[in-house]
């Protein structure tokens with residue numbers, strides 16, 4: 580094994596252990612938490628190393644980069660997640676490559692996904708991104724706006740809503756991150772009480788390298804981890 584492969588395998592194992600520990604601390608099972616390995620900083624060599632290390636759920640934040648990598652890396656059982664902003668004119672090209680879109684941030688985008696998916700005869704799993712921290716530079720629905728649009732989303736038959744996604748405040752400390760994550764969970768729990776039957780809100784995609792353990796303690800079912808997987812790897 581070369582150094583990069585070994586180093587990435589070690590990092591994946593370490594992150595996996597931290598996920599399991601955080602799950603246990605909060606009385607959950609590690610199997611309830613999916614690691615999305617974020618590949619936006621790296622090229623094909625490092626992605627191959629991730630696959631060798633057993634990662635099967637991969638995340639990209641830019642649609643063009645997602646297209647490029649899914650073209651280059653065709654492997655059975657590998658799933659790609661879009662975790663960054665999607666423009667409507669990129670929907671058509673993105674849908675065939677993607678397992679879950681975490682970053683749906685407008686009704687217009689959801690309507691376009693529904694339309695294109697309908698033409699293709701597929702149903703697309705999505706999460707709603709919520710700007711839980713209120714940072715002005717972030718995408719996402721305001722938390723208080725989501726309840727009002729759920730009935731409309733329930734009518735989009737080619738879109739399958741599975742949950743919510745958020746990022747913690749950019750400039751907050753760990754206490755602020757915990758508050759942000761708890762707020763997303765509480766929002767989800769509230770929305771569930773009154774949600775159209777066709778909609779599931781089981782998934783909470785929250786937590787990155789800096790704060791994924793806190794996110795798990797607050798109920799994350801998916802953590803999106805990039806830099807921690809590439810520590811010690813020149814890139």
Ligand SMILES: *Cc1c(COP(=O)(O)O)cnc(C)c1O
Nearest residue numbers: 617640662787788803804805806
């Ligand atoms: C880059 C990115 C991540 C991963 O960030 P790290 O801090 O490198 O783990 C997670 N989520 C989103 C939306 C991102 O853009």
